[in-house]
Amino acid sequence: MNPIDMLKAIEKLNASLYGKDFLLTWDKSVDELKLVLQTAELLKALYEDNLSLRLFETGLAVSNFRDNSTRTRFSFASASNLLGLAVQDLDEGKSQIAHGETVRETANMISFLTQIIGIRDDMYLGAGHTYQLEVGAALDDGFNQGVLPQRPGIVNLQCDIDHPTQSMADLCWLKEHFGSLDNLRGKKIAMTWAYSPSYGKPLSVPQGIIGLMTRFGMDVTLAHPTGYDLIPEVVELAERQAMSSGGSFRQVNTMEEAFEGAEIVYPKSWAPYKVMQKRTDLLRAGDAEGLKKLEKKALAQNAQFKNWHTDEKIMASTHRAEALYMHCLPADITGVSCPAGEVSEGVFEKYRIPTYKEASYKPFVIAAMMLTNRMADVPGTLAELMEYPVERVLNVNALPPVYKAAPKAKAKKTAKKPAKKAPAKKKTAKK
Amino acid sequence: MNPIDMLKAIEKLNASLYGKDFLLTWDKSVDELKLVLQTAELLKALYEDNLSLRLFETGLAVSNFRDNSTRTRFSFASASNLLGLAVQDLDEGKSQIAHGETVRETANMISFLTQIIGIRDDMYLGAGHTYQLEVGAALDDGFNQGVLPQRPGIVNLQCDIDHPTQSMADLCWLKEHFGSLDNLRGKKIAMTWAYSPSYGKPLSVPQGIIGLMTRFGMDVTLAHPTGYDLIPEVVELAERQAMSSGGSFRQVNTMEEAFEGAEIVYPKSWAPYKVMQKRTDLLRAGDAEGLKKLEKKALAQNAQFKNWHTDEKIMASTHRAEALYMHCLPADITGVSCPAGEVSEGVFEKYRIPTYKEASYKPFVIAAMMLTNRMADVPGTLAELMEYPVERVLNVNALPPVYKAAPKAKAKKTAKKPAKKAPAKKKTAKK
Amino acid sequence: MNPIDMLKAIEKLNASLYGKDFLLTWDKSVDELKLVLQTAELLKALYEDNLSLRLFETGLAVSNFRDNSTRTRFSFASASNLLGLAVQDLDEGKSQIAHGETVRETANMISFLTQIIGIRDDMYLGAGHTYQLEVGAALDDGFNQGVLPQRPGIVNLQCDIDHPTQSMADLCWLKEHFGSLDNLRGKKIAMTWAYSPSYGKPLSVPQGIIGLMTRFGMDVTLAHPTGYDLIPEVVELAERQAMSSGGSFRQVNTMEEAFEGAEIVYPKSWAPYKVMQKRTDLLRAGDAEGLKKLEKKALAQNAQFKNWHTDEKIMASTHRAEALYMHCLPADITGVSCPAGEVSEGVFEKYRIPTYKEASYKPFVIAAMMLTNRMADVPGTLAELMEYPVERVLNVNALPPVYKAAPKAKAKKTAKKPAKKAPAKKKTAKK
Secondary structure, three states, X not given: OOHHHHXXXXXXXXXXXXXXOEOOHHHOOHXXXXXXHHHHHHHHHHHHOOEOOOOEOOOEEEEEEOOOOOHHHHHHHHHHHHHOOEEEEOOOOOOOHHHOOOHHHHHHHOOOOXXXXXXXXXXXXXXXXXXXXXXXXXXXXXXXXXXXXXXOEEEEEEEOOOOHHHHHHHHHHHHHHHOOOHHHOOOEEEEEEOOOOOOOOOOHHHHHHHHHHHHHOOEEEEEOOOOOOOOHHHHHHHHHHHXXXXXXXXXXXXXXXXXXXXXXXXXXXOOOHHHHHHHHHHHHHOOHHHHHHHHHHHHHHHHOOOOOOEOHHHHHOOHHHOOEEOOOOOOOEEOOOEOOOOEOHHHHHHHHHHHHHHHHOHHHHHHHHXXXXXXXXXXXXXXXXXXXXXXXXXOOOOOOOOXXXXXXXXXXXXXXXXXXXXXXXXXXXXX | OOHHHHHHHHHHOOOOOOOOOEOOHHHOOHHXXXXXXXXXXXXXXXXXXXXXXXXXXXXXXXXXXXXXXXXXXXXXXXXXXXXXXXXXXXXXXXXXXXXXOOHHHXXXXXXXXXXXXXXXXXXXXXXXXXXXXXXXXXXXXXXXXXXXOOOOEEEEEEEOOOOHHHHHHHHHXXXXXXXXXXXXXXXXXXXXXXXXOOOOOXXXXXXXXXXXXXXXXXXXXXXXXXXXXXOHHHHHHHHHHHHHHXXXXXXXXXXXXXHOOOOXXXXXXXXXXXXXXXXXXXXXXXXXXXXXXXXXHHHHHHHOOOOOOEOHHHHHXXXXXXXXXXXXXXXXXXXXXXXXXXXXXXXXXXXXXXXXXXXXXXXHHHHHXXXXXXXXXXXXXXXHHHHOOOEOEOOOOOOOOOOOOOHHHHHHHHXXXXXXXXXXXXXXXXX | OOHHHHHHHHHHOOOOOXXXXXXXHHHOOHHHHHHHHHHHHHHHHHHXXXXXXXXXXXXXXXXXXXXXXXXXXXXXXXXXXXXXXXXXXXOOOOOOHHHOOOHHHHHHHOOOXXXXXXXXXXXXXXXXXXXXXXXXXXXXXXXXXXXXXOOOEEEEEEEOOOOHHHHHHHHHHHHHHHOOOHHHOOOEEXXXXXXXXXXXXXXHHHXXXXXXXXXXXXEEEEEOOOOOOOOHHHHHHHHHHHHHHOOEEEEEOOHHHHHOOOOEEEEEOOOOHHXXXXXXXXXXXXXXXXXXXXXXXXXXXXXXOOOOOEOHHHHHOOHHHOOEEOOOOOOOEEOOOEOOOOEOHHHHXXXXXXXXXXXXXXXXXXXXXXXXXXXXXXXXXXXXXXXXXXXXXXXXOOOOOOOOXXXXXXXXXXXXXXXXXXXXXXXXXXX
């Protein structure tokens, strides 16, 4: 689809995310999810055509990573920069937050000239999503009371419940791979636990996957060993969603059952819900000894399930023996990053490039979440970028294409814009 | 006042801060202080009108935080970004500075493409201001000797003596709250010590307040327990300034006396001067044991003055029982951030939003300090931003207002600008 | 030389570095080195004329410092910002890289919207250059397989073998000081070891100097105590290069012999090759005890050579007693940064400003490496910046000069550009 048609499709959506935080995919309507997804795709296409996508001359995007991160950090930085925002990291170690400051105060103090706040808080079960809601409420309060000149939008960069930038990037990749969202209807996807020699991995990826893919009519299978349950409310939600979207959701007890005939497999380790609850209590209590014991016990528990391993043999049982392997990366690769892990070297290597392409959507998904949050008129904004293209990278040998925008966007613009615009600020000397 | 009138008022000031570091408010004339204050207000108004305030296509703003910071760090980052500068943090931990490098060398090495250096150095009594002067002298030397293509300006983000970005933001807030600087004449402000269960808080805030508010004809009262003196020279300066500005300055021995009839109260903890001197010696000697002992002793000393606490009762003694409560934040709130602190929860909550608004001026005050330092023609610069407005955030549904600038600025521009400017760099393809 | 003539000289070079990583100077032709050097000089001249040098509306420059750095970090940040890129630091401590991620995966994950990756990796002998090659191969793979929309360029910010941003900045400074590259032919330069009370300093600076200066017909002398050899292959390369460039290369055993009659002296400490090899093994093994012993032994070895010290007396033996003293900074200055070091206070002070000017070229050299890597048509790009000047810093009282570009560049542009360009994105309201 060319950019003009992509824009037209966006105009047809009955959706607005203007001023709405993106915390959980299941809080959004299908059209709202499509709005993000299609905006991400269009931004990617325009990027490749060397169009600048700056919406902001100045402005901050604040990142708050309460857990380590490489790819999400870079994706957030890339998305912010793509739209013209400068990243300012809220490093709680360097700040005065430890001095007893409340969330609502900090939220305001970092937001005077801020457009977007991205938060990763996935360590404490029951805490991450709650924290993001608290920040949001504090921003509402600050804006309503005249403290903040704008109410910054929040993008959930992973919480204890959902990981929407990951799951939406995964969905973009599935759409690219299978050709359309419609083609995903009835596709069998297996979200399964996998063995890893580490513990404490968040539940947000599997929850995000079952919480999103059940919206689009897919046949979703969840599998994990006994005791590795996800948050029950999310599982129930997946069931309800599958029913209403015309897909299905089932749980099985072995990797083998889940993989059998699957067209997509997503084997990934996570910690048992109860271990995460216990861990949260110990982290809060600062009980280092207790944490060590818990880790030991959890690793011993994990070790009973080393057979939850994706190798060539189990892949052979999938649809046509060539299910699409997915992973949020980094994977624990047997013989590469650990002696025994989630996936064999052969299987990972076969799907390495596809997993990289899966990851490549993340900056654009985040940028789309930012854009749809900040812009009242999304198609009009995109149309403006397309009709008045600015080179992203100076190129003396070619100019970026000018896209004649879709009628709706055009109408909006002509009503309000002067016929002739004078150039501003940038200037050349007399010739 | 609308932006045009604000600009006209700036044009009338007999002041220039071009190339002058902003280290201490008392080094500046009243008109120079007004220049910063009014520029900050105008920048805030133009920001709210969605005008881009970029003065710099490229350039660095270096931050050097020798103490922890959240709000000052974000304010500096916001101000830098607002004018188009990228922040580069001089993190002395990550650098080679520990390897015996001299101040003058580092100052030059970080400045080749740098416009502004913001320094926070408030830990060592007698050191922070001296360090900023040393950096300034090194930059002078580097510029005069042809090493640096420009001499970066220095903004004091808090030193051992003054905290001008805080006190100027406080003044902006007082001006907004009371309507004008003139309305501040004769207003009673109580700058008082308050109990806190921590020690080692810098003296720069109370010093900054008595050093600035005595310039504007206010009736300034300073109160603290015996032994919690400020630097004597600053107190003497406040006395002299009050006399010449038509205000007054007095010291009393109790919070009660200070609050009695006050229209503004600023109760805040700080360390005794002598404890800070001792602490400086111990920090320099790396005497961890000595520091622990000093902390214990200082906290015990503090504990004698728990009655220096702002609650509803003492607030009732203020002017009409509703003095404006101010704080640089974060405050030590009794029952919230500590068992017993500077202020009761009720009083703080009543004035929470006002303290946030007080803080909201800081980014604009810093931006004004930067702008007035870098621009030879401040009104002309502001007029250019207003006459040739660029959208700060792309808005397809509205355009930013064009302000017909004040005559003086206009005359300056037409004399030097080409009648017709060709668009530069940014370009569109053939249609 | 004025900018127009500088541009014409660049057009005459038979060189392109488009898409080529800058890892080692000796991998580049003399014309390629001149392309970087002359582009750096032109960028410096245009910067001083207040021209914006932004080539990028958006884009990331990733820095990966595997060793501490102040001046290289700031030079990289300055260069990135100068061209319009935002720096994103890959801080391996904060990332998930320790979790067993492979180089090729990380390289791709940080590169989706990245133009340039700058890497400093000088700690492990045999590792730094190899790592940079690995990153390059991973980027090639990612780009060729459609993961990356562009293949970011790599700039070596110091490896175990070469330090090209330093040596090229040094060469720029020598050219400025002596008037031209031709004037450097036959100039005697002494690259010598110097005593320092620290150990483990990389070999890349002396190797970079002998590897670069032998390309330009200089008479290069290398001197160090027994046991302080450089990597043998680089010494052999210097010999071969000197022969073919019409210069010379010799090794002597004392500082005195090297300084005798030298027109340029570059006395600097480094670790013995074998100590660095041993250190690399110990670092890899995480052998803290072994490292301490090695340090003790190495420092004792260093201490035998305290007479390798640059003072007034040995400077008197140089050409006309006034050889140009060079240093990459920071120098170990006797009585200033250490009791006994590389250079006396008097000698260093005399040449302090020259060493600062030497350093001042680094941001422009890095920017030139970036620009030549990203732009297929370097003279055309520079011509565009010159013909359509944009103010770097808003200046209401003067406009930047318009340079009528050299014919070649002009022809290129008129063929492809529309006669009339519509202003894009930035706009003003109706008047």
